[in-house]
Amino acid sequence: MASSHPSAAPGAPRALSGLLPFLRPYRGRIALALLFLLLAALATLAFPLALRTLIDGGLGGTRADRSAQALALRGHFGALFAVAVALGVFSAARFYMVSWLGERVTADLRNAVYAHVLRQSPQFYETTQSGEVLSRLTTDTTLVQTVVGSSLSMGLRNAVMGVGALAMLVWTNPRIMAIVLMMLLLVVLPGMWIGRRVRRLSRASQDRVADSSAIAAEVLNAVPVVQSYTAEPREAARFAQATQNAFEAAVRRTSARAVLVAFIIIANAALLLWGLYRGTEAVLAGQLSAGHLGQTVVYVALLAGAVAVLGEVYGDLLRAAGATERLMELLASESAVSSPARPQPLPVTGQGLAVAFERVGFHYPSRPTQAALRDFSLELAPGETVALVGASGAGKTTVFQLLQRFYDVDPGVVGSAAGRICLNGVDLRDLSLEALRSHIGTVPQDAVIFSASALENIRYGRPGASDAEVFAAAQAAFAHDFLLALPEGYATFLGERGVRLSGGQRQRIAIARAMLKNPPLLLLDEATSALDAESERMVQAALDSAMQRHTGQRTTLVIAHRLATVQNADRIVVLDQGRIVEQGPHAQLIALNGVYARLAALQFTA
Template sequence: MATSTATSLPSRTSMLPNSPPAKGSPRSLSGLVPFLRPYSGRIGLAVLFLVMAAVATLVFPLALRGLIDGGMGAADKGTQLMGLRTHFFELFGVAAALGLFSAGRFYTVSWLGERVTADIRNAVYSHVLRQSPEFFETTQTGEVLSRLTGDTTLVQTVVGSSLSMGLRNAVMGVGALGMLVFTNPYLMVQVLGALLLIVAPSVWFGRRVRKLSRASQDRVADSSAIAAEVLNAIPVVQSYTAEDREAARFDRSTADAFAIAVRRTKARSVLVAFIIIATSAALLWGLYQGTQAVMRGDISAGHLGQTVVYVIILASAAAVLGEVYGDLLRAAGATERLMELLDSQSPVTSPSNPLAAQITRAGSAIKFENVTFHYPSRPTQPALVDFSLSVEPGETIAIVGPSGAGKSTVFQLLLRFYDPASGRIELDSVRTADMSLEDLRGRIGLVPQDAVIFSTTALENIRYGKPDATDEDVKAAARAAFAHEFISALPEGFDTFLGERGVRLSGGQRQRIAIARAMLKNSPLLLLDEATSALDAESERMVQAALETAMKDRTTLVIAHRLATVKKADRIVVIDHGRIVEQGSHEQLMAANQVYARLAALQFVA
């Protein structure tokens, strides 16, 4: 069975209406059309089952009328018994058809709901993964996760249940209405009037119930947010002995959620009671009028039974459609949020005709030429100003400067997480903007200051740098990064699960795994962002030796404050306020007695 993916879907822009639908409008569900289109065959089968189930339901009153008038009205007992058997077989046949068609409808519609929801989740997740860091400056990851879980669950409810229930009850309601008008128009006028008196206040009151439902969900979300925040900061909470305070804060949040839930439950209870009482009153009135007609001889008993069942079908269909409309409104809002994510466009994309730079074994050549850059969240504060820097293949450059000077920005632009406002950046004589993102980033190995450890084994964490690497390649990289010894000492060695964010490791161990990952990638350009910041003196000596090995035959840019790292660089580049203010060797810069000398006095000598 083919599955829908983000790349196989038609352009979303062409699918949108000319004017955006109102917030929460069912028209917003049109965003689901590209995800439903690949399964048109399944949808057709579901509609067939749905219509046949509705027809079977509408046929049931006719069979019941035949049972009452035909099977029970015969004078001869033998004829009556045979008639009853025939009519009961007919009723059983209708019930069997209803069961089979309902089962087919349930399976196909549930399959569609699960499949479409999975496709949407995959498309949204894949799309978000390709967004530039600019996207995450304005969008919280918790919000993205909420849309991937809560919003897609609402969509699944509609596609896999509510929508088919609505269509089925619409068919049954229209069919029941047509039969009532055809068989008993006088009684139908009275029933319609009663239904209007029931539906109008039910819709009005239902809106209040939905508002309370949304408020209840918001309060539950607040409780979840508090719990997530505190559980991720357990060491800090316990160090300040704030367990009781945080428990009380969570208790207040859950109490608020409970209070809203009670109000919602009360409102829904009143609504249910009103619908049941009012509908029962309308049905009893219709039944009373029908019994009077039977007594007068205007209609038969079977006709009365048929009418009552059709009225029940019509009333229940109206009630279900009211509920379904509420679900559609909620799902429409969820669809809007999901489509907003899918419609977001990353400002950094691969060119349509990318250029390929030549791969060299001696390392990559880098050139920044008059680069000026502002972060989107800080448009008035330049991160780099007229920044120019040339790095020869195989050269090791240490980038130093005060906090906020723009050191990490150099790495961000090299990786093309952002594009500069002006100027050009070249890698191996090709503009980075002209290279595919995969080719560009495939040439760069990165060791960040905060080592990222995934919730998997030590082996797979290192293999993340080169997915097709053998186990021996991984272990060789671990030896080069001086990580093999401590990994082997873990309970299951390289197959040990490291926990969420590597909680089972020390900071230095996490950093050495990140270094091993970059060394396994074996790229011609290596970026080290405070790669030894989390290491103790002994570990730093080991990793420094490993880094010296890793730096051979490749270009290396190092952001560092430690003297041991900086002094071994071929050249030191000093950045201040987004500009290069000095560059040279350690001895030259110390002799100049400018920015670098002041930093050395504060950070190195101390």
């Protein structure tokens, strides 16, 4: 995956510029937050001035003017309280605005990354684990939220206060502050050097956390297999090792950051004490008033505190920069398959879809030296039912994936001829992905059930379908009776991945989903593989009747491992190592006494 900031060092603060597109829609709120931030900083900077006036004007005088002095004290304390009220109001407003921005930007970022990942082709998931994506959607976006909703605001506020305090100190004590500025360089430069190490370790720590998340996501989706092989201790040990690696990386990051914090605190304490010492000497020498000294001390404290907070914020920025960089990498990744800039319409005649594979060759990106299809040519007439058979790895599933354009065919196959796949004469690559896939219905071998009710699982095929249409599709797939028998009928929650159902029940829901969509092109990937003998007969009868009711209106392509389920297909195509070796009706292929006849003899004899 390409980074959107190739020139930035990994985890550099400038990687946060990737958040700018998510901040721009809220320019008005950002301006308000900055206004309140500035007002709060000015209120803080006004406090030392009020304190100086209190010390020099309210605490001086003689015993004879005690009443006037008391009245003056009330006025000075009233001014101090007014400053405190202003500080509280402006700080609260700033806190609300930046917290809202943090939550909003984080939500927008999560939505953008998730929507982008959903549009990636399967090639993306050959190199990226889903657990890593989940880690970026959760852990990394939480770090971004911390920065946008808290750290960045604190950093800006302390930067304003630090600059303001520095300006006041330079104005009131120019000679002393010339030395203070030189000492600040002694604080900043080593801090930046330590910060670079923190930055590198932050990125490494986040990567290790993603590794453990990827392991957990993989294993939790395969708990029955893990338990059947009594591999719980092994998997627990593997996860423990991953978390240990994450812990060690976090400890290294925390150690480096602790050194940074300790250095900043000690250096700033030395700076503050030095300023106080020089100021006390000036008071004793009669060069400064007590109020002036108090003002200077508070400004030095504000400056030192601002530098300390900025050091903390810088550490947060480094972590968030690494997280932002990882998220921007996801957003910058481009799908290998996308809709054309000017898609062509798909001609639909009501007679089904004509499918044509023209000299197609294909290599999976993860297996570039092994051809999945070789010079593959096949035509399906509208309304025809064609079955693909052959040994595992022959290329049957690849045909389905190319037809749905999860992958694109190789650019050239034989000589300079380019392979292509057409629907009703239009190259798939000239159609929008939405238009293409809206005309195709699929029943996979491994039925996918979502964490929702049975009604919503079937309606997934056509979200706008009425309840009556859902019930009709379930009846056609012989799922209606067992769904009514569930505790809450069609409203029953089926659990994650349909764990409350048997394999056959899940498969019938998947078939009902495809029937509800009612597409002109139906792809059945061994749709009855998970059914018992009785259910298989019912569902096969339902599929046969569905295809017969739509004769001439639906083209059906079937992957079959059990040849008995496709004997009535219009044509059977036999694949071997990515090539078509035989095709024809069942009886004709049996008479050829070739590959299909040998497969049939093995299965039917058994």
